[in-house]
Amino acid sequence: MIPVSFDYKRANSVSDAISLLQQHGENAKILAGGHSLVPTMKLRLATPETLIDIGGIMELKYIEDKGDYLAIGSGTTHCMVESSDLIQQKAPGLSQAAAQIGDVQVRNRGTIGGVLAHSDPQADYPGVVLALDATIVAQGSGGERTIAASDYFTGLWETALTEGEILTEIRIPTDSANANSCYLKFPQPASRYPYVGCAVAMSASGGSCSDVRVGLSGVGEFAFRDSGVEDSIRGQTLNESSIASASAKAAQGRSVLSDVFVSEEYRRAMAQVYTKRALTQLS
Amino acid sequence: MSVNGTGYEHDVEPRTLLVQHLRDNMGLTGTHVGCDTSSCGACTIIANGETVKSCTLLAVQCEGAEIKTIEGMATNGKLHPIQESFREHHGLQCGFCTPGMVLSSWQLLERNPKPSETEIRHAIEGNFCRCTGYHNIVKAVQDAANKG
Structure with a gap:
């Protein structure tokens, strides 16, 4: 598979890249590592006229x-x-x-x-x-x-x-929650993309959760903070029942992706499972 | 770019993939094209000391880079120790994935000279052996690590 022809420009600095972008307008794309863009171009789903390579900066x-x-x-x-x-x-x-x-x-x-x-x-x-x-x-x-x-x-x-x-x-x-953060994922076995990716950062003191942030990847059309889970566990004593009731709120009220491998229902259930595991791991 | 220690200058169309350039323009057919979607690892090469999938790199991105392919692993007709271990332990069946496997093993041992079996299996996750001959591949990498 070979991309459609394009013009290739190498940027030597950020300012160089910005001026190349200005020069080539909306038909130009930035090329960094290229591991999303090049496959998309090979499938001809993306056909930029100009690539501005910032990989060497x-x-x-x-x-x-x-x-x-x-x-x-x-x-x-x-x-x-x-x-x-x-x-x-x-x-x-x-x-x-x-x-x-x-x-x-x-x-x-x-x-x-x-x-x-x-x-x-x-x-x-x-x-x-x-x-x-x-x-x-x-x-x-x-x-x-x-x-x-x-x-x-x-x-x-x-x-x-x-x-x-x-x-x-x-x-x-560099806050205390980020120092106590984790990421757990349910990967597609071949591509390793997450069906569900759950990131949690939590400050805990004396066995209770003082602050928490939960981010979910792979679940919806774009990644989101899950305030339902956060509000449920914040200020609570961290134990099996508080974690279970908070994680049951994962992706609640959100539209959830569905594909041939993982249905909406299964993805929603896995969002809850991985949220529960992540909260448990940090407690 | 330099390929296996020799400098080359070529004019290529921007859309030329590195793997095409190596195989079609330079005749280095040891680098294979398997899936052509950066999943299988048959096209793995070393660019500036790091393994990469050459089906997902444009040749122009490698201007000035130091490239090493499977053809550059042996020196003066003597197999690289990793290749020797693959030979001794029959770390291949059909051989299609072998160039990529050898280079991924090289990357692993360079970063982690004494890997556990789990670490070896994790490190070759980006290389598929469709014969499912992983058992002997892992043994070969362990052997190369022990000799190293």
Whole structure:
């Protein structure tokens, strides 16, 4: 399978990429690791006229501790996220998600920014960045702006990024909930995409839950924070019955995906099961 | 780009996949095309020290990269120790997945020289053996690790 012909431009810096985007307009696509875009182009589901390759921009590959938050460059590969001691300590849920994406070869090449910009409903990171209350940083010709993860996912394959903008950084708060976070997934056995991916970040003291954030990937048309579960468990003593009643609320009132492998009913049930396991693991 | 230690300059159409370039333009047919959808791992090669699936990379993305294919593993006619272990333990049946398996095993042992059986099975998750000959593949990787 071979993509339709296109023009290839290599960006040497973020500003270079932004000006190339401006120059080539809406028919241009950003190429990062290429592990979502290239397969889509091979199937000819995407036929951009111009590809702007940001894969070689080293200034987008970093993981830094900024005190209040971890700053992760959008070009950081899943392999770098998975093996970062800093992320393992401050946001273990994120490294657990990275370690479960695809396989070694995919993790060597795919990038966190690419996944978030692509916003596949069945990607792992979206639910995690919601649970970690991350901030997405985007740059365009008008400068830089920040977008809360909770405002970022807007629909199937849709994000709050606007035309001409490039996702440059992901900021993960270094709060106590994120230090006690996890990601559990029910994967499609061949593709490893999550039928259900549940990310939870929780602060607990004296056996009760003081704060909690729950993000679900793979369940709906786009990843979402599950406030039903959060409101049910927040402030409660953490025990089998409080966790069972909170997790029973998973995906409640949400429209849930259905496909040939996993029906809506089964997916909803699995969302509850994985939420229960994640809450139990952090208690 | 450099391929197996030798520098090459080629003009390629942007849509040329790396695996096509290696096989069709350079005649390096040890890199196989299995699923062509980045699932099976038969097209695995090493780019700048990391294994990647060459059916999901454009050749132009690898401008300036150091590429290693299965043809570059043996030196002076002597098999790489991982290849030798695959031979000794019969870590292949039809052989179609073998180039990718050898390179994924190389990546694993480079990052984790003494992997457990579970770690080996996890590391070759991106490589399918349709003969289901995983048992001997795992034995071969264990042997290569023990010798390393």
